[in-house]
Amino acid sequence: MGERLMDELFVGKSFARMDKDKVIGRANFINDITLPRMLHAKILYSARPHARIKSIDTSKAEKLMGVRAVLTGFNVPEVKVGFLGDQTPLKKDKVRQFRDEVAAVAAIDEDTAEEALDLIKVEYEDLPAVYDPIEAMKPDAPLVHEFDARGKPRRNNLLPLPWKLEAGDVRKARESSKYVVKDRFSTQWVHQTCMGTSGGIAEFDVNGNLIFRSVTNVPFGGKDRLDMFLKNLGLKGRSRVLTPYVGGSFGSKLDTDIYEFILVLLAWKTGCPVKIVFSRKEEFLASPPRQPVIATVEQGCDSNGRLTFRNIDMILDNGAYTSWGATTPSVMMIPVSSLYRVPNVKFQATCVYTNNIYAQAMRGYGNPQATFVIEQSMDQLAEASGIDAIEFRKINANVPYEKTPMDLKITTCPMSECLEIVEKRLNWSEKRNQKTSRGVGVASFLHVGGGARVYLSDAQGIIMKVDDEGKVTVITGGTDQGQGSETIIKQMVAEATGFRPEDVSIFQGDTEVCPWDVGTHASRHAFITGHAVLLAGADVKRKVLDLAARWMPEMIRFDLSKRARKDPNFQVPLLDFSPLMDTNNLELRNAEVFLKDDPENKHFRLPVAKILRRAHLVGTGKGEMVVAEAFYDPPNEMLNREGKGNLSCCYTFGAHGVEVEVDEETGLVTILNYVAAHDVGRAINPMLVKGQIYGATVMGCGYALTEEIQTNHGRVMNPNLLDYKILTAKDKIPIDPVIVEPIEPSGPFGAKGIGEPACVPSAPAIVNAIYDAVGVRIKDLPVTPEKLLKAIKEKKAKEQ
Amino acid sequence: MKRSISFSVNGDTVQVEVHPHWNLLRVLREELELTGAKQGCGEGECGACTVLVNGLPINSCIYPIMEVEGKDVLTIEGLASRDGALHPVQEAFLEKAGVQCGFCTPGMIMSAKALLDANPDPDEEEIRQALAGNMCRCTGYIQIIESVKHAAALLSSIEQEA
Numbered sequence: 020m021g022e023r024l025m026d027e028l029f030v031g032k033s034f035a036r037m038d039k040d041k042v043i044g045r046a047n048f049i050n051d052i053t054l055p056r057m058l059h060a061k062i063l064y065s066a067r068p069h070a071r072i073k074s075i076d077t078s079k080a081e082k083l084m085g086v087r088a089v090l091t092g093f094n095v096p097e098v099k100v101g102f103l104g105d106q107t108p109l110k111k112d113k114v115r116q117f118r119d120e121v122a123a124v125a126a127i128d129e130d131t132a133e134e135a136l137d138l139i140k141v142e143y144e145d146l147p148a149v150y151d152p153i154e155a156m157k158p159d160a161p162l163v164h165e166f167d168a169r170g171k172p173r174r175n176n177l178l179p180l181p182w183k184l185e186a187g188d189v190r191k192a193r194e195s196s197k198y199v200v201k202d203r204f205s206t207q208w209v210h211q212t213c214m215g216t217s218g219g220i221a222e223f224d225v226n227g228n229l230i231f232r233s234v235t236n237v238p239f240g241g242k243d244r245l246d247m248f249l250k251n252l253g254l255k256g257r258s259r260v261l262t263p264y265v266g267g268s269f270g271s272k273l274d275t276d277i278y279e280f281i282l283v284l285l286a287w288k289t290g291c292p293v294k295i296v297f298s299r300k301e302e303f304l305a306s307p308p309r310q311p312v313i314a315t316v317e318q319g320c321d322s323n324g325r326l327t328f329r330n331i332d333m334i335l336d337n338g339a340y341t342s343w344g345a346t347t348p349s350v351m352m353i354p355v356s357s358l359y360r361v362p363n364v365k366f367q368a369t370c371v372y373t374n375n376i377y378a379q380a381m382r383g384y385g386n387p388q389a390t391f392v393i394e395q396s397m398d399q400l401a402e403a404s405g406i407d408a409i410e411f412r413k414i415n416a417n418v419p420y421e422k423t424p425m426d427l428k429i430t431t432c433p434m435s436e437c438l439e440i441v442e443k444r445l446n447w448s449e450k451r452n453q454k455t456s457r458g459v460g461v462a463s464f465l466h467v468g469g470g471a472r473v474y475l476s477d478a479q480g481i482i483m484k485v486d487d488e489g490k491v492t493v494i495t496g497g498t499d500q501g502q503g504s505e506t507i508i509k510q511m512v513a514e515a516t517g518f519r520p521e522d523v524s525i526f527q528g529d530t531e532v533c534p535w536d537v538g539t540h541a542s543r544h545a546f547i548t549g550h551a552v553l554l555a556g557a558d559v560k561r562k563v564l565d566l567a568a569r570w571m572p573e574m575i576r577f578d579l580s581k582r583a584r585k586d587p588n589f590q591v592p593l594l595d596f597s598p599l600m601d602t603n604n605l606e607l608r609n610a611e612v613f614l615k616d617d618p619e620n621k622h623f624r625l626p627v628a629k630i631l632r633r634a635h636l637v638g639t640g641k642g643e644m645v646v647a648e649a650f651y652d653p654p655n656e657m658l659n660r661e662g663k664g665n666l667s668c669c670y671t672f673g674a675h676g677v678e679v680e681v682d683e684e685t686g687l688v689t690i691l692n693y694v695a696a697h698d699v700g701r702a703i704n705p706m707l708v709k710g711q712i713y714g715a716t717v718m719g720c721g722y723a724l725t726e727e728i729q730t731n732h733g734r735v736m737n738p739n740l741l742d743y744k745i746l747t748a749k750d751k752i753p754i755d756p757v758i759v760e761p762i763e764p765s766g767p768f769g770a771k772g773i774g775e776p777a778c779v780p781s782a783p784a785i786v787n788a789i790y791d792a793v794g795v796r797i798k799d800l801p802v803t804p805e806k807l808l809k810a811i812k813e814k815k816a817k818e819q
Numbered sequence: 820m821k822r823s824i825s826f827s828v829n830g831d832t833v834q835v836e837v838h839p840h841w842n843l844l845r846v847l848r849e850e851l852e853l854t855g856a857k858q859g860c861g862e863g864e865c866g867a868c869t870v871l872v873n874g875l876p877i878n879s880c881i882y883p884i885m886e887v888e889g890k891d892v893l894t895i896e897g898l899a900s901r902d903g904a905l906h907p908v909q910e911a912f913l914e915k916a917g918v919q920c921g922f923c924t925p926g927m928i929m930s931a932k933a934l935l936d937a938n939p940d941p942d943e944e945e946i947r948q949a950l951a952g953n954m955c956r957c958t959g960y961i962q963i964i965e966s967v968k969h970a971a972a973l974l975s976s977i978e979q980e981a
Contacts, residue, residue, distance in 0.1 A: 035914040041921030042909040042928060044855020044895035048921075051854035214859050214867060214922040214956050266857070266922030267956050299860040501920025501957050710916045710962055717959030740864040740954065748950040748960045751943075 028609060029510040029520055030768045033706035037506045037520070041264075048264045049218040049234055050296050057220070058087055060285050060295040061132035062278060063122040063139055064305060065114035068374045068733035069148035069161065072113060072141065075122060079138040085131035088288045089139070091122045095284050098251040100244070100277070103178070103341040104168030108280035113146065115163050115339035116374050117734050118305040120277055125285040125293045148374040149176070150733050152313065152336040155373045163339055163372035178337055178370040182348035184356055184662035186424030187363030192328035196319030200399040203315050204392040206782075206800045208336075208728035209721075210308040211381050212745050215266015216299060217306050221282035222292035227256035229283060234265045236272045236498050237538030240474075242530045244275040248283060262528035268500040269718070270380030271306060273540055274342045278305070303738030308728055310344045310378030311336050314392040318361075324406045324414045328363035331355050331392065337370040337377060344378025345370045347385030349473065352662055354389045357423035357670075358465050359397070359415035364424045366662075374733045380540065382715060383775045386466055387722060387782065391800065394462035394783030398790065407451070408787065409442050409461055417465065417672065426663040427670060431761035434463060434672040437696035440757050441676030444694045451791060456683055457691070458792025461676045462780035468700065468763070468771030469668025470653045471541035478652035480534025481551040483512070483559050485645040487635035489610060489628025491518050491559070494526045496536030497548050502774055503707040504544055510703060511549055511768065515556025517563070517607030518627065534650065542772030545703060546668070547651060549767025554649035562645045563627060564602040566634040567612045571605075571625055572596035574633055579622075594622060653765075668765040671772060673697040675716070675780040679788040686808030688724060688789060695777060696757040701769030705758060712756040712777045719781025721746045727801050826887045828853065829897025837884045844868045844879035846887075847894060855895035855925045859954070866953030869926035870894045876933040878952070895925035898932065907973035908932050908966075917966030919957030927953045931967045939978075940971055 040046040077089040092111025099107055110119045122139050126132035147161040154160055155176040164173050193199060220232040229249060235241040238260040245258040265272065278295055285293040297306065317330040337345050348368035355366045401411035416434040423429065441447070441461055450459045470477045482494040493512055499505055509520040527533055536547075579591045598604045598614055606615040613624040634643045656664040678692040695716050702708040725744040729736045737743045746752070762769035782800060790796045795810040821836040828851060835850050847853045847870070856879055859867030863881040870879045871893040898906045908931050911917065918924050927950065934941055934949035941949065946967045947960070955963060 036916050036918050037913075038918060038921065039905070039913060041918050041924050042895075042905065042912050043899050044853070044925050046921045047854070048857070050857060051848075212956055214865065214920065214954065215857070216859070264921060266859075267920040269956070299862065299865075501918075503916070503919065706916050706962075710919060710958060713959035713961045714919065714957045715959075717961075718956070739862060740860050741862075745954060745956060746959075747954060748947045748964070751947060752959070754959070754961060 027514055029513045030703055031701065032704065034506055034510055034520065034704055036503055037509060046264045048215050048266050049220065049232060050215065052220060052232060052263060054220065054222065054292040057292040057294055058125040058127060058289055059129045059132050060123060060125050060282060060293050061129070061136050062120050062281060063136045065117050065119035065121055066141065067114055067143045067145060068117055069146045070114050070143035071146060072111065072121070073144050074142045076140040077122060080124060080135040083131065083135050083138060085127040086124060086135045087127070087291065088125045088285055089122060089135065090284055090288060096252055098248060099168055100248065100280055101341055105164060106340045108277050108284060114143070116376060118376055120281060123281045123285060125289050148733060150373055150375055150730070152334050152371040152373055155371045163374060176372040178341065178345055178372065180345055180370055182368035184352050184364065184366040184425060186356065189328045189330050189363045189365040192363040193319055196327045197322040198400060198403040199317065199319040200396060200403050201317040202396060202399060202798065203313070204395060204798045205313045206311050206388045206391060208308050208311050208376070208730070209381070209726045210303060210728055210743060211269040211271035212743065213267030213269060213271060216297040216302040217276060217278065218294070218296035219279050219282050220292055220294040221286035223256065223286055223290070227254065229256055229258040230261065231258055232261045232263060233279065234272050235260065235262060235275070236265065236268045236500055236540065238262050238498060238528070238530050239496060239535050240538055241275050245283065248280055252287070254287070260530045262498050265498070265500050269382045270384065270540070273380040273538070276306065299740060300738045303728070303743060304735050307342050307344060307377050307379035309381035310347070312388045316392045316396040318396050318400050320400055320404055324404050324411050326359055326361040326415045329355065329361045330365045333368040335368060335370045336373050336375055338373060338375045340377045342377055343380040349658060351385040351389040352425055353427065353467065353666070354386055354393055354465060356425035357417070357427050358390065358393055358463065359412065360417060360421065362424065375730060376735065382718065383779050384541070386464065386779045387719065390462065390464050390779050391782045394780065395786060395796065398787045409438055409447055412461065412463060413438055426665055428665045430669045430765055431700065431763050432672055433698045433759045433761050434674070436759055437672060437674040437698060438463065440696040441674045441694045444755060445676040445678055445692060447676070450678055454794065456792055457678065457680045458788045458790070459676060459678045460784050460786065460788030460791055461674060462783035462787060463672065463674040464776055464779040465670050465672050466776040466779060467541050467667035468546065468671030469765055470543040470547050470655055471667050472655045472657045473541065474537055476537055476652060477543070477547070477655060478650055479536040479547045479551045480648065480650045481548070481555050482534055482646065482648045483555045485559060485563065485631060487632045487644065489522060489626065489631055491516060491523045492526055493523060494533055495548065496533040497544055498527060498539050500539060502544070502711060503704065504548065506707060507545060507703045508548060508552065511552045512556060514768070515553050516559045517610070519610045522610055534648065542774040542776065544774065545770060546766060546772045547653065549770055550653065551649045551651040553767050554651055555647045558647035558649070559645055560607055562647065563607055563631070564605045564612065566643060567605055567630050568600050568602045570630055570633050571599045571612065574625060574629070575622060592622065599623060669700065669763050669771055671698050671700070671776055673776060673780070675784040677784045677788045679785060679792055681789060681792045681807065683793060683811055686804030686811065688802060688807065690720065690752050693752055693754045694757065695754055696759060697773065697777065698759045698761060698771065699773045700763035700766040700771030701760050702758050703768060703770050708758055708773055709756045711773050713754055715775065715777030716754050716781055717746050717752055719778035720752055720785065722778065722800065723782035723785040724801055824885065824888045826889060827891045829894060839885050841884045842880055843870070843882040843884050843887055846884050847879060853894050853896050857922055857925060859922065866930065867923050867926045869929045869953060871929055871933055874933065874936060876930045895928060898928065906932070907977065908935065908970040911970035911973055912966045915962055915966040915969050917958065917963040923953060923955045927955065927963060931970060934967070935971055935974060939975060
């Protein structure tokens with residue numbers, strides 16, 4: 020499957036994007052959908068970071084004209100949600116953070132719902148709060164949760180998720196190391212900041228089934244959680260998830276969010292469709308971002324610069340409740356154990372409840388934090404051992420077909436090649452160690468590239484329906500968040516079936532119709548969909564050729580005799596039809612069936628649409644049509660109790676190299692050159708692959724330099740796009756994307772996943788470059804001008 | 820108290836009953852059902868709501884509706900020709916992958932159109948300046964800039980043919 024087919028027509032080419040509706044204003048996002056009788060919801064959030072709710076008075080809000088329902092924890096069943104079951108949609112006993120949902124209103128329009136919120140009076144009794152995870156770990160810290168989901172008393176703020184991984188003997192390795200470095204690093208809260216904010220529409224049909232229009236990128240996981248919620252509410256219906264266009268996700272739509280359960284409650288109580296779309300402020304305050312970590316890293320190497328051990332301890336601020344953020348250590352383990360060859364590894368991560376906002380998934384899922392700390396430590400160790408930073412990485416680079424301490428089975432691995440590309444294109448040897456306010460830095464990464472078995476299934480189902488007009492409808496459970504799957508699916512289907520991209524249409528976004536898929540996450544979509552397409556596509560092709568073998572001789576004879584009837588000068592040629600009757604002799608390409616060994620034979624070539632129509636409309640009661648299906652579940656493994664296992668079918672590698680200039684008067688960092696070398700297995704569509712590299716790299720640069728959710732006693736202080744600084748068109752980053760294609764044997768058409776990785780190495784590469792430029796290392800993200808200027812001044816003061 | 824105002828949208832004259840405190844985006848989306856322009860922030864920061872008023876790009880989410888009286892509004896829905904043929908800017912955004920999730924796209928395309936109307940051959944800095952008020956989280960802007968350059972080339976070749 021991984022072999023490159025030299026005569027591929029569609030895969031490997033930069034087809035233009037095919038989502039035309041987005042450029043004409045006809046792409047419907049949640050925001051754009053209005054249903055008959057639809058009500059609008061608003062949520063009242065907590066005014067305290069940690070407090071008992073003494074009373075909630077909703078009487079005035081209920082009386083406001085146009086209000087249809089006012090819900091609190093006191094008038095709905097108490098149903099726990101979230102994967103640790105540590106919250107209810109509407110809070111009753113106490114609030115644990117400013118984003119706690121205290122009441123919800125459904126009204127005839129947004130203005131009325133907003134007005135009703137102002138009329139709700141909540142009385143709180145303040146409790147001592149804790150905002151620092153280190154403080155929260157102390158024995159006398161205030162308890163964020165007094166009881167766990169089962170009602171068992173809790174004694175501390177630690178989550179019952181003891182993330183650990185150990186391989187080899189770190190203690191012994193440390194003793195035998197020639198050089199050892201140890202340091203502490205920390206990262207900040209950052210927000211996915213999708214351009215489309217969160218939202219949804221819930222309604223119940225006449226049979227009591229829930230129809231939920233959702234921005235989720237895991238429709239079937241979302242459906243499971245909604246079904247469970249209905250069951251726990253005592254409702255008999257089942258749910259159906261519809262996914263319209265999503266205005267970006269970057270991980271933020273992986274879990275079913277609290278507002279979605281609230282919409283269900285409001286739709287249930289009112290009997291009407293209920294819609295919510297978050298304001299931008301609400302998006303920053305009440306949608307869960309990427310969590311910060313505090314990491315202690317120790318690494319050692321021998322006299323030749325070979326890594327001997329790595330020991331990392333992480334503390335994650337979990338916030339007040341638990342979403343997927345708490346599971347990111349499972350992905351951190353990948354770089355911790357397997358970024359570069361390191362025989363002895365120890366990793367521990369502790370998630371701690373605080374009265375802060377809580378975290379979700381975000382592009383890279385823990386990998387950016389882990390790689391940030393590892394790659395700075397790598398630079399420190401290179402310096403300690405007196406080896407050039409790129410040379411040091413090459414000495415320790417991962418190699419093809421190695422098995423790592425985490426039991427990851429690496430297949431293709433062009434890591435050294437990527438490092439060499441960075442070295443060459445950045446003009447490394449000339450630019451390094453110049454100490455002229457300009458400097459260069461590098462960081463590598465590895466990430467899952469062939470799905471990730473984080474659930475019992477990592478599968479996707481696909482159905483291909485071929486109609487009598489020669490059109491292929493692909494019905495898939497996968498969803499798109501903008502990466503361009505509608506374009507590459509058409510390319511891959513055309514390649515696999517022998518039809519053309521313009522013959523293919525895609526139907527997705529309806530759990531009632533589409534076959535199951537685990538969701539668009541872990542950079543898995545192109546990889547898994549590609550395999551499902553290859554399986555179903557081969558079946559389509561086989562079935563079409565079977566029809567062709569049975570119908571083509573008769574059809575060609577008929578056409579020839581028809582022509583002879585019309586044209587007396589036409590002599591019907593004497594043809595041997597027997598080769599046509601064996602499917603093995605036939606080929607289907609570009610929507611035409613012809614003889615494999617005689618493609619120039621103009622008599623034996625028919626448009627596939629014609630054959631399908633003939634086979635369908637036979638007039639005898641024996642018509643046939645072509646439908647194929649596949650359910651592809653990759654041969655990867657779940658992690659075992661020790662945190663080991665081959666999580667993905669393959670892993671993707673790369674290196675980013677950055678040249679920066681630091682203004683020592685202002686602390687401002689300018690990126691002069693940025694080389695992003697990426698192993699993608701094989702680019703299905705090089706232009707779209709570059710789109711992923713560009714977008715994720717710029718996101719990574721924001722992580723490094725500008726982005727930070729600032730909190731003060733648990734309150735988000737910058738919930739707007741003016742103060743939360745994502746990069747804009749004015750922030751020019753001259754990215755040179757280099758696509759490396761080792762053709763992955765386990766990948767569909769040789770491809771690996773590429774959605775996440777480019778945001779992984781940006782921050783350490785930039786921080787390493789800043790160190791090369793001015794000799795100061797910023798260990799706490801982001802590298803704001805203030806921080807950098809302070810560090811430069813401190814360094815200068817020390818030197819004097 | 821609602822008031823009646825009249826203006827042109829995509830070449831059609833419309834008369835709408837509005838509250839004077841409403842903004843143009845609300846009227847476009849909710850009263851006229853032109854949902855192409857998006858609300859990304861409601862504060863004039865992200866540019867997803869960009870439309871052209873008398874040819875100039877504005878953030879319609881903070882543009883007071885009473886200011887629109889008698890003016891010409893062009894939205895993304897009015898950019899393609901009536902027979903459905905895409906405007907070169909729209910075509911270029913597909914060809915050069917200036918589109919990903921599509922939420923910023925209508926605003927981005929309208930800002931690009933306004934730029935190219937005023938400056939048919941912008942350099943990269945001029946494009947970056949013109950799009951500074953249109954945020955995008957997917958693309959990192961690079962393929963958007965390539966799209967605008969490509970649109971400029973398409974427009975200039977159309978002009979040469981004419």
